[in-house]
Amino acid sequence: QKEVEQDPGPLSVPEGAIVSLNCTYSNSAFQYFMWYRQYSRKGPELLMYTYSSGNKEDGRFTAQVDKSSKYISLFIRDSQPSDSATYLCAMSTLFSGGYNKLIFGAGTRLAVHP
Amino acid sequence: GAGVSQTPSNKVTEKGKYVELRCDPISGHTALYWYRQSLGQGPEFLIYFQGTGAADDSGLPNDRFFAVRPEGSVSTLKIQRTERGDSAVYLCASSLNAGANNEQFFGPGTRLTVL
Numbered sequence: 315q316k317e318v319e320q321d322p323g324p325l326s327v328p329e330g331a332i333v334s335l336n337c338t339y340s341n342s343a344f345q346y347f348m349w350y351r352q353y354s355r356k357g358p359e360l361l362m363y364t365y366s367s368g369n370k371e372d373g374r375f376t377a378q379v380d381k382s383s384k385y386i387s388l389f390i391r392d393s394q395p396s397d398s399a400t401y402l403c404a405m406s407t408l409f410s411g412g413y414n415k416l417i418f419g420a421g422t423r424l425a426v427h428p
Numbered sequence: 429g430a431g432v433s434q435t436p437s438n439k440v441t442e443k444g445k446y447v448e449l450r451c452d453p454i455s456g457h458t459a460l461y462w463y464r465q466s467l468g469q470g471p472e473f474l475i476y477f478q479g480t481g482a483a484d485d486s487g488l489p490n491d492r493f494f495a496v497r498p499e500g501s502v503s504t505l506k507i508q509r510t511e512r513g514d515s516a517v518y519l520c521a522s523s524l525n526a527g528a529n530n531e532q533f534f535g536p537g538t539r540l541t542v543l
Binding site: 320322355356358360402404408412413415416417418421 | 459463471473478487523526530533536
């Protein structure tokens with residue numbers, strides 16, 4: 315079993331829809347939770363960052379972390395065709411050397427059609 | 429300002445050959461990471477450098493893989509005796525310092541194809 319599980323999709327929604335993306339994980343030591351967006355043939359770019367449990371909102375994006383259920387979510391409101399990309403969840407603990415080894419999910423491909 | 433750059437963008441090689449992949453991190457970033465992304469998968473950690481030293485190389489799959497960062501800036505990932513299973517996108521990321529609050533900025537990757 316992988317440490318981080320993410321449904322690969324693909325997910326196809328109409329423009330303006332609310333999108334819900336999710337990941338589950340098994341390592342209770344994870345403290346830092348991130349969502350990255352990756353366009354085709356590009357590197358991942360950080361969308362949202364959350365420490366421990368709770369919600370975080372940034373414009374049309376909301377990230378939720380439920381550590382008791384080992385479950386994280388990303389919601390996209392009023393989705394746009396430009397949101398079409400692969401969304402990767404990532405998480406980490408802080409190692410003794412102070413560095414941050416990211417463990418990624420497989421990514422969910424999202425297509426928003428006009 | 430310039431982001432993380434990686435060269436070449438694409439590399440096609442034959443089984444058994446040696447390849448070098450280069451990463452230029454953002455200027456001033458002391459932490460550098462290499463990840464490997466296979467088709468349809470998320471990136472997997474390979475190695476982490478703090479300055480010139482490899483602080484964690486636990487993700488390197490075997491001893492055919494080696495990475496250096498001799499001056500604490502540019503890094504090179506070296507793969508000996510390439511195998512078809514090495515085909516993947518190799519991503520480099522840098523951050524200002526180590527630590528969870530330091531965002532990792534990714535380069536566009538080098539797409540390696542081993543025939």
